[in-house]
Amino acid sequence: MASSAEADFRTRIQDWLPKIVLAPSFAVTLLFVYGFILFTVFLSFTGSKMLPNYTLVGWENYSKLWALENWHIAIVNIGIFASLYIVICTVLGLMLAIFLDQKIRGEGVLRPIYLYPMALSFIVTGTAWKWFLDPGIGLEHVMHLWGWESFSFTWIKDNNMAIYTIVLAAVWQTSGFVMAMFLAGLRGIDNEILKAAQIDGASSFQLYRRIVIPMLRPAFLSSFVILSHLAIKSYDLVIALTGGGPGRATEMPATFMYSYTFTRNQMGIGAASAVIMLMTIAAIMVPYLYAELKEKQ
Template sequence: MTLATTSAPPRPGLREKLQDALPKIVLAPSFAAILVFVYGFILWTIYLSFTNSKTFPSYELTGGLAYQRLWGWTFESDPPSSWYYSITNMAVFGVLYVGICMVLGLFIAILLDQRIRGEGILRPIYLYPMALSFIVTGVAWKWFLDPGLGLEATLHNLGWTSFHFDWIKNKDRVIYTVVIAGVWQASGFVMAMFLAGLRGVDGEMLKAAQIDGASTFQVYWRIVIPILRPVFLSAFIVLAHMAIKSYDLVVALTSGGPGGSAWLPSNFMYEYTFKRNQMAIGSASAVIMLMTISAIIVPYLYSELREKK
């Protein structure tokens, strides 16, 4: 009688070990670069915000002095008007930009979902602005809104001399020109997101609702739009992130506006860090922007990971 012997699995050779380690070897340089140049500099910026750095970094901690000066709590020589202008503009721009883009994008997506003629042509037309950079968008709208050579001048040449549209030179309304340009660029992208969601809705369910006597408005309001809740959330996250970090659109369109009246927090941060040599205050504003973005993105990522588990 012979006993069956089980042989031990062969040890992996050098080639197999290299194949297993190859993805880690390839990803290691980029991971190290991200670790240093993204998260490392984030920590460095947070550290500088608690110093009194000006033109060059100062590593002596001064507590929350930079944050106090940012909000104008201590020094009368540093008026907080520019920072308050920035956060007020951010609130106006963010609410209008996100809200109008989502409403307009959903409306266009619903129209295209009716299988209208020329959908294959209209869809890329609406998407095309998103392919442009904010610099190109800002310059184009700057020419279009300039009273001396854009819309106002054209209508004056056509005989409508009573028409006036000088928002781009009006410090109280210049922020709304940034909203117009931003909505023009991003609404097509939001339309594409909603259209993809609409095409994923079960058609049999919609037909059943119509057979039961539901109108088209009721079908979309009570069935389709609630189903699109994840798309609404994703669109909100993307648009809010783009709104908070907007910088180049403001610079290209308004050059900051009359007296900095179109500044957003990103413009304030750049101005104080690189032009006014107030590195600590600029770092403090950057940290506040980071906290704002984190307050939006982190709960979203947590909910996504929780659903997957």
């Protein structure tokens, strides 16, 4: 009897073991991700300043947030940055991928060169571009030394143009990765289809426009999702490249959230801005992930 009870106990443990193994990760995710999200949402409805404070103030933080000049700048900037960054990365990535796919000699050398910036930290990228774009020692200075005296490139110091330097550095960092995604998509297309279209008399341009590019739809979708997600989260690059300046000219939601929460002692408003960032990303990611998971089943 004892031994059969023991065997019974062992099978029961075996049955439960997988769940026991998974449970800590799931609990940690529930607490540190979803619990924390709920807590931040809660804070966004409280009068928290330097420290959390649990008196509810309703929508006050949200109405204050949307009335703030800095938040407006941040929203306009993320709009400019995200749209340019996504469009340029996609166009550049697609172009480089199509060109690299033309039986290019030296592809094995070029591809890693296009992609290596992805291995760097945004802080390193920001440092490199910060000094390269600095008029005093960087590109402008070099052009002057090379004899082009009237050359002027002061975007990084210019309130209206500084945001574009962030686009430039971000494109430099991630466009190679988008190229790699499109290249993988191109290599997955059946050559027979292309040959058949060519026999039917399609020109190369038509071939790409009518057949190849539409077949790359999944790659377009994934790169859009990844790039928009990277754009909304972008914090490091702004800090390293412009520090949000000149003035507040390159303020973004991520830098706004950090400064209001940790340096300006407006935790309630900081939390509200984080909630808006989350909602924006969720609006893009949730349908995408849902479709992906659904497809797998």
